[in-house]
Amino acid sequence: MTRLKKVIAGLLVLILLINAAVIIVAFLLRPKHRIHKLTVDNSILTDLERIGVQTGVLNVDDLVPVNEPLDSAFSQKVFISTIGLSGIEILMSLLVLLILLKAKEGWRLIWMILLAICIVLSIVTTVLFVTQSVKQRRLEDPIDKNLNNSEFFIKLKSNMSASLTKNYTSDSTDTDNNVSDSWNLRFFIGRNCCAVNPINSTTNDFDTTPWCTTSGDCQMTNSQIPKTCCASYNAKNPSETNSRCYEYVESGFYKMGCFNVVKRELQFHKDDYIQRQKEQQKNQNKYFKDVTIYWKILSYIKGASCLCSISCFILSVILFKKCQNKDTKTEMKTMK
Known part of the structure; x- marks a missing residue:
């Protein structure tokens, strides 16, 4: 095996390892949020409900609204796509490696197509990660929306x-x-x-x-x-x-x-509502920060895989040109 083939083989192995790392990191570092329930003294709300004043009109969320639900912070679809695309890329790079090791000269076109697919997959996955890492995830400060209304x-x-x-x-x-x-x-x-x-x-x-x-x-x-x-x-x-x-x-x-x-009772509890809401939002914002860091880490890892795939493709083009030149010289010698 020539030195160039060894470099390409090394890059393919690196692509395999990086994508395996993406899957492992995606599972191990996956952010898990704890449910922080807003517990406040809501006896006044219960008693109003007893006399027919519905708490759907008057409830804690109306008094101190939450701007973004936690469930929407972590994209399950992107997480599943992460595993799926990285798994496909592993298979593709493994096939290219096998073709390289078997030295099937007639499979050069398939080799290049598989490498091109690897590059596309890497770029798509990296874009997904970057999109998630720059997405704004933050709750605003509690708003006393109704108690002064x-x-x-x-x-x-x-x-x-x-x-x-x-x-x-x-x-x-x-x-x-x-x-x-x-x-x-x-x-x-x-x-x-x-x-x-x-x-x-x-x-x-x-x-x-x-x-x-x-x-x-x-x-x-x-x-x-x-x-x-x-x-x-x-x-x-x-x-x-x-x-x-x-x-x-x-x-x-x-x-x-x-x-x-x-x-008076509602206004008395207002500060307690807002303080507890702030505590809840502090915990939620920490979770949002963890989610952002998670996608950033995966972006960096996947970016390395993308660079390796592009480098491997370029080196493969160089290798094939050398092989073509070698084949041309051999043909000319045979004709002479």
Whole structure:
């Protein structure tokens, strides 16, 4: 074997090894992200859902949106293409090596075609890697999109008012009406508030509820506000509640409306939402950085394979020209 053939054979072996390295590195260094769940105190969201204010309208993602899902950061299609194209290139370079070792002179055209295919595959794969390595993958800082949005709170207040007007039927906490019970337990008793708007007199939000218009202590003019809005309310003995509170609305009642309490609670948790979101985004951005580095490493390795394939092709052209010149001289000698 001539020195030139040895160089070509060495390059082919190098191409084999580099592509094998691409497959190994692709599997071993493949970035794996951990799911970082955004866990926040969402009891207020749950309680709003209990009274019919859907959390699809008000949820954590609305308050602090995530700009890019993790699932889209790592391209599975490119990863599979990496393995497939590198595997094909290994087979192609192995065939060229076998042809070289067998010294089949008549297979020169096949040899060149296979090498050309190797070059195309290397270029395509390298471009895929480079495209992935320069792709922007970063989450923006958390945005307080809704908590300072007046329209958001107008809609929230409207939904709460609609829920109270439609569903509040009793100031008891153990009825068949889960929404009504939730108003009593989760808001009036649980958050020391009353109605949706602040209570200032006997004329209030309850005037349009079934509790006042259809049946209940209010409809029978025995109450102006629910007993559950009174500080003296005792669930075991509701009758012991101070009547000056619920009959005359003079004292001992929760003056703050539940909308203001909900708004204050959401704003209180706002910083916690954003801080936890920042922590989540920090972890996600680290994953994005790992993905970018991963594709860069593969780009460098695959780039070396591409250079080897091109060098091998050029040397093969030189070798074939030498072989052609040698064949021509042999023919001329035979003719003489």
